[in-house]
Amino acid sequence: MRILITTIFDYPHEGGLSTHIYTLKKGLEQSGHSVKVLSFSELPNWKRKVYAQGPGFLLNKVKHGKGQLFNDFQRKQLLSKLILENHHNFDVINSQDIFATHASLDSPLPVVATIHGYYTYEAISRGAIDPKTNEAAKIKALEKKAYTGAEMNVTVDQRICDYVKESSRAEAHIIRNFIDTEQFNQVAPAGKTRKRYQLPENAQMLFVPRRLTEKNGVIYPLLALKNMIKDYPETILVYAGTGEQYTELKNTTEEFELQNHVYFLGSVPHQDMVALYQTSQIVLIPSVHSHGVEEATSISAIEAMGSGTPVIAGGVGGLKELIAHNKDGLLFKDRDENELAAHIRYLIDNPENAEALAEQAKYKVVNQFSHYTASQRFTELYSKAIKKKSIYS
Structure with a gap:
């Protein structure tokens, strides 16, 4: 199987999401699959600064949170172009955040969305956006749309699985985080x-x-x-x-x-x-x-x-x-x-x-919690997503 993993964040970077991608990629490749990661890091540095980071920083000076939303949207647009240039080489996309899911949905490929957390609430928690603002409401709506748009949703624990189902009524499966033992x-x-x-x-x-x-x-x-x-x-x-x-x-x-x-x-x-x-x-x-x-x-x-x-x-x-x-x-x-x-x-x-x-x-x-076991479970969901996409296409 040919798998494209997507994220609007840098890869590699500090944190669990990057580790998840690296370890999943290793497990899938050791099982005989072909894997490529498309991330914000694939873009030239000047393009990242001119189209996303720079304007987002300036907009945040005008209104806190506005720049964060603009930055994420621009990253989504830039990633979408990369996906459209590369999608014909793959069978399925595994997105790693809600904006990467939206970017992936612009392609004709089936999408399996891995959901690592509560995107809106985490942005509020780290101070990127303020609660009870238009920015928070927009991102919350984008979360729901991402969950309902993907062929399959995967969460890393039961609480996030419940959150996805309650907030969007979308189907969700649990594959807990894993490591290279x-x-x-x-x-x-x-x-x-x-x-x-x-x-x-x-x-x-x-x-x-x-x-x-x-x-x-x-x-x-x-x-x-x-x-x-x-x-x-x-x-x-x-x-x-x-x-x-x-x-x-x-x-x-x-x-x-x-x-x-x-x-x-x-x-x-x-x-x-x-x-x-x-x-x-x-x-x-x-x-x-x-x-x-x-x-x-x-x-x-x-x-x-x-x-x-x-x-x-x-x-x-x-x-x-x-x-x-x-x-x-x-x-x-x-x-x-x-x-x-x-x-x-x-x-x-x-x-x-x-x-x-x-x-x-x-x-x-x-x-x-071995990456071998996790990669097998992901492969099963990829196959189901491909089948589901073909039925409704």
Whole structure:
């Protein structure tokens, strides 16, 4: 089968969507299929700036959110042209966001839309648009139109599946996020990894592999660290990611006088993340409810579980579906830094229990969240979409 994957975002880029595309592409190609990714990155830099980014930035100065909507529309138009130039080489399109779905629907090919989250609410959560505005209403309407236009919709957890059905009455299937489990077959030397990133060699490392955005709850590990640093002075907190909350995190670190305990690595290449997972003692996925948005089946959480490191996560959204509390990880209540601190203390003080949780988590990931299994399920839906398109054409 010849599959075209589309997105209006850059590829590759920092975040779960890019990892999803890369891993799905690998699984499909290993199964004998042909795959190409068309993204905003395929365009010349000048065209991206002149037609989308530049005007969008200026319009946002006039009215907050207006530029974001214009930028997304322009990206959609530019991607649509790329798809029309390439569609004859493919059997099916797998779009990765609502604007890529609209761009894909301009072609005669069947479209399978993968829905990673709540597009409108996530734009509000990260501050790109304001709630109860025309821009928010327009994007919400575009979401519904995308869901009803695609031959098949795929969501990464049950809550998003329910959201799609309730907001559009469109059919939706669940294929939870997945990872390349082969990447954990080799253990990276901890000392080498810490030296590379200038991290203390013997410190207890709490690792936050998250974009620094509100819905990811990245402030709560810092609040938890403040509550426990006197009892655990050798503990460090390491962030890998960028985002709009960086300045607040940096200022709060200084306010708490934790500069010697908190490290910001910025954007880390995905191939380096495995070593950071493995060299840490605990991985934190502290996601929270934010403007109607909840974490899906987090790729970061799945990767951490697959790496053999114990995971503590916010008890929201798809994380509750992924992690069985006290069996293969720990969950803490929404925005409860005290419970998060208590869980961290428990894992540090009980290394045997921490190891048992990590072993169960790795077993679950290898058996349930492999990219091989996911690529087979996607292939089945691609075939159904092709058949459905041919019937109604």
